[in-house]
Amino acid sequence: MIQTDSRAPFLTLTGISKRYGGVRALDGVTFACGRGSIHAVLGENGAGKSTLIKIVSGVVQPDEGVMRLDGREVAFPNPAAANRAGVVCVFQELSLMPDLTVADNILAADPPRRFGLIDGRAQRRRAEELLASIGCADVDPRLRVRDLPLSRRQMVEIAKALAKKPRLLILDEATSALTAADVERVYAMLRRLKADGVAILYISHRMHEIDALADTLSVFRNGRHIETFAKGARSPDRIVELMIGREITAQYPPKPRRSRPKPRLEVRDLSWGERLRGLSFSVGSGEIVGLGGLDGQGQKEVLLALFGVLKGVGGTVTVDGRPHRPGSPAEAKDGGLALIPEDRKTEGLMLPMSIADNLVAASLKPLSKGFVIDRAKERAAVADAVRRLQIKIGNADDAVSTLSGGNQQKVVIAKWLMTGPGLILLNDPTRGIDVGTKQEIYRLLRDLADGGAAILFYSTDYDELIGCCDRVSVMYDGRIVRELEGDAITERAIVASALNMGNRVPHHG
Amino acid sequence: MIAGAPLALRADTKPILIAAGFVLVILAVGTAYTLATQGAATLLSPAYLIQQLQTGAFLGLVAAGMMLVILIGHIDLSVAWTLAAAAMTATAVGGPLALPAGLAVGVAVGLLNGIGVAYLRVPSMIFTLGVNAVLRGLMVAQTGGFAPQTAATDAMRFLGAERIAGMPVAVLVWAAVSLLTAGLLSRTAFGKALYGMGNSEAAAYLSGIRTRRVTILAFVLCSVLASLAGVMLAGYSTKAYQGMGDAYVLPAIAAVVIGGTHILGGRGRYLGTVVGVILIVLLNSVLSIMQMPEAGRQVIYGGVIIAMLLVYGRGAPTRS
Numbered sequence: 043m044i045q046t047d048s049r050a051p052f053l054t055l056t057g058i059s060k061r062y063g064g065v066r067a068l069d070g071v072t073f074a075c076g077r078g079s080i081h082a083v084l085g086e087n088g089a090g091k092s093t094l095i096k097i098v099s100g101v102v103q104p105d106e107g108v109m110r111l112d113g114r115e116v117a118f119p120n121p122a123a124a125n126r127a128g129v130v131c132v133f134q135e136l137s138l139m140p141d142l143t144v145a146d147n148i149l150a151a152d153p154p155r156r157f158g159l160i161d162g163r164a165q166r167r168r169a170e171e172l173l174a175s176i177g178c179a180d181v182d183p184r185l186r187v188r189d190l191p192l193s194r195r196q197m198v199e200i201a202k203a204l205a206k207k208p209r210l211l212i213l214d215e216a217t218s219a220l221t222a223a224d225v226e227r228v229y230a231m232l233r234r235l236k237a238d239g240v241a242i243l244y245i246s247h248r249m250h251e252i253d254a255l256a257d258t259l260s261v262f263r264n265g266r267h268i269e270t271f272a273k274g275a276r277s278p279d280r281i282v283e284l285m286i287g288r289e290i291t292a293q294y295p296p297k298p299r300r301s302r303p304k305p306r307l308e309v310r311d312l313s314w315g316e317r318l319r320g321l322s323f324s325v326g327s328g329e330i331v332g333l334g335g336l337d338g339q340g341q342k343e344v345l346l347a348l349f350g351v352l353k354g355v356g357g358t359v360t361v362d363g364r365p366h367r368p369g370s371p372a373e374a375k376d377g378g379l380a381l382i383p384e385d386r387k388t389e390g391l392m393l394p395m396s397i398a399d400n401l402v403a404a405s406l407k408p409l410s411k412g413f414v415i416d417r418a419k420e421r422a423a424v425a426d427a428v429r430r431l432q433i434k435i436g437n438a439d440d441a442v443s444t445l446s447g448g449n450q451q452k453v454v455i456a457k458w459l460m461t462g463p464g465l466i467l468l469n470d471p472t473r474g475i476d477v478g479t480k481q482e483i484y485r486l487l488r489d490l491a492d493g494g495a496a497i498l499f500y501s502t503d504y505d506e507l508i509g510c511c512d513r514v515s516v517m518y519d520g521r522i523v524r525e526l527e528g529d530a531i532t533e534r535a536i537v538a539s540a541l542n543m544g545n546r547v548p549h550h551g
Numbered sequence: 552m553i554a555g556a557p558l559a560l561r562a563d564t565k566p567i568l569i570a571a572g573f574v575l576v577i578l579a580v581g582t583a584y585t586l587a588t589q590g591a592a593t594l595l596s597p598a599y600l601i602q603q604l605q606t607g608a609f610l611g612l613v614a615a616g617m618m619l620v621i622l623i624g625h626i627d628l629s630v631a632w633t634l635a636a637a638a639m640t641a642t643a644v645g646g647p648l649a650l651p652a653g654l655a656v657g658v659a660v661g662l663l664n665g666i667g668v669a670y671l672r673v674p675s676m677i678f679t680l681g682v683n684a685v686l687r688g689l690m691v692a693q694t695g696g697f698a699p700q701t702a703a704t705d706a707m708r709f710l711g712a713e714r715i716a717g718m719p720v721a722v723l724v725w726a727a728v729s730l731l732t733a734g735l736l737s738r739t740a741f742g743k744a745l746y747g748m749g750n751s752e753a754a755a756y757l758s759g760i761r762t763r764r765v766t767i768l769a770f771v772l773c774s775v776l777a778s779l780a781g782v783m784l785a786g787y788s789t790k791a792y793q794g795m796g797d798a799y800v801l802p803a804i805a806a807v808v809i810g811g812t813h814i815l816g817g818r819g820r821y822l823g824t825v826v827g828v829i830l831i832v833l834l835n836s837v838l839s840i841m842q843m844p845e846a847g848r849q850v851i852y853g854g855v856i857i858a859m860l861l862v863y864g865r866g867a868p869t870r871s
Binding site: 349370371372374375376381383388389390391392393394395399402403404406407409410413414415417457461 | 734738740743744746747750753754755758817818
């Protein structure tokens with residue numbers, strides 16, 4: 043057996059590029075990750091981290107560049123091929139089958155067999171061992187995944203990854219759903235794997251986790267690999283600078299200085315099951331109010347509740363002084379609301395349909411005369427929307443799927459502007475789109491606010507909240523824990539409140 | 552035929568051209584057979600073609616309604632007994648109220664299907680299959696399982712069997728319904744909503760489209776067209792009979808799909824459904840002229856449908 047040089051990196055990428063439509067997700071990335079190392083990958087949303095992971099784990103294929111594993115050139119046509127080579131990924135979105143048992147899920151890819159049939163007993167034993175190795179001996183492998191709480195499911199997900207005996211383990215925000223005790227268990231497990239010589243790529247937005255765990259850090263920005271350094275070699279301030287880069291400054295339109303306007307949207311004690319626990323806030327005409335905090339603290343639910351998607355919402359909401367209780371998005375629309383949804387590909391757009399059809403989808407009634415759509419009016423409205431948002435299109439009859447991510451998002455926004463909304467709800471509207479379009483969207487939001495609209499804006503990008511919003515309400519566990527205004531909106535303040543550390547203000551109501 | 556896009560053939564036009572081409576192939580093969588055996592091109596005579604349209608009119612009405620439901624990603628398997636129940640009700644009621652009574656059956660069944668799918672969220676394939684069985688049971692209970700003794704009214708006979716200036720009234724009704732359906736799909740908010748929901752129900756719902764209302768309306772229109780076909784078919788054959796709709800369910804779905812409408816919804820043009828109906832009617836007719844035994848006819852019939860879908864599947868790649 044040939045002894046491989048243990049200092050040679052296990053995974054090396056050379057000149058890897060990937061485009062999605064018009065967007066360059068990765069641009070000539072050269073990157074290496076060694077054995078027995080916990081290697082943190084840092085970057086803002088859209089920096090290319092997820093694309094990097096997807097390429098390494100075989101979910102997507104690079105347009106150009108070479109990937110080597112253990113010195114050998116590899117190309118993974120699918121995740122199964124990557125698994126066979128020892129590359130295993132724990133994805134942020136849970137990939138478990140809810141109606142199968144824990145044991146079935148953990149060993150789904152390669153269950154132990156006897157005479158060609160699945161050996162249930164061996165499968166259970168193996169699942170028990172794996173769960174015990176990550177300190178989850180309390181999870182019964184015979185339970186259905188559906189019956190487990192979210193944090194346990196995430197642990198099952200990790201056990202499933204370990205079942206594949208990884209040589210390179212990738213964790214993508216894998217701790218975001220875990221309880222503090224489980225996080226400690228995962229740390230212990232990762233350190234053990236590291237000692238065993240496994241290469242670990244660790245993606246997290248939580249700096250303290252990276253501090254506690256990683257030995258090497260790499261920063262990505264705008265699809266490029268900026269720098270790799272040992273932990274402690276760069277100050278936290280410098281790391282943030284590397285992540286943000288210089289071109290970010292001054293990309294936001296100036297905020298007007300004025301006294302707080304009269305509220306247009308007033309929310310009192312908004313509640314919905316366990317996810318929203320009595321929020322009160324208001325948004326005034328001409329104001330952009332941000333919703334901040336870690337992902338999944340109820341921000342999306344606030345928007346969906348206001349837009350009539352959720353059933354059984356408690357509390358009172360008034361819009362322009364009138365009570366607002368929409369039973370469906372259609373009613374919310376009639377009340378002058380607009381929602382730019384989270385996932386433009388499934389919730390925002392009908393992808394195979396034409397750009398024109400997508401643009402008019404929310405305005406079919408005003409564009410109709412009696413039952414029949416007024417073609418001239420429709421064409422004029424489409425041309426107007428394309429011009430107003432400077433959407434780069436060939437022909438309005440082309441499928442909207444042919445556009446780049448940024449232009450697709452512009453179509454979603456233009457669709458709603460066509461309805462002339464007074465209150466605009468945005469759910470992370472700039473995720474995965476290029477910097478240029480982002481800037482146009484910021485400009486547009488400010489213009490809309492100046493035109494009298496009230497804007498409620500959820501973003502996972504703190505920088506965006508700081509740059510765009512007149513006020514930011516930081517959420518934690520279904521409550522607003524802090525409201526920041528003006529110069530008090532800083533990354534430090536948002537992060538501190540998002541983690542619910544100190545500086546707590548009693549929430550309203 | 553293809554306005555404004557001379558080079559890039561619209562993806563939803565290609566299946567229509569293929570189906571239309573196949574219609575010509577069927578006519579050519581059939582004509583070659585009749586020339587060889589009878590020495591006459593019977594298939595190309597106006598009398599034969601008009602007779603085919605007459606036969607196709609009933610299937611065409613059912614397929615038009617079916618297309619609306621398929622466009623939103625659902626299916627209606629209850630058309631068979633909706634058709635029969637409407638026919639039986641119409642002949643039983645008789646008099647001037649026969650036609651409205653038959654159509655009322657369609658409205659009721661459509662509402663039931665629509666509510667079951669839109670509000671109770673039962674998959675349409677299961678719900679409409681159940682409704683079909685219930686309707687059959689009700690009709691058997693009503694008639695004792697025998698062909699009803701009541702006859703079609705004059706109005707039904709007029710719609711189903713008579714001709715105006717040589718053209719069957721049924722064909723004229725089909726043409727009128729076709730014009731309305733084509734306009735409905737391309738020119739109204741309802742039509743756009745059908746396509747939108749078929750592509751992404753979530754996006755349509757979040758765009759403020761009243762998706763439940765649209766679903767119910769689609770099922771009602773489908774059932775009403777099936778019941779219209781039933782009433783007219785009873786007029787054509789002078790009375791209603793058990794199982795008169797059974798021969799229409801699968802051919803209607805096949806006609807819609809052969810015409811290029813995506814079986815999972817969201818894509819397709821009405822013209823395609825018309826071509827699909829003509830194709831199926833001609834294929835059946837030519838196979839029987841060629842004295843193909845029933846077993847062989849079924850095999851060829853099914854094989855043609857599968858083959859055409861394979862051709863479309865390769866021809867229209869989708870991207871996401």
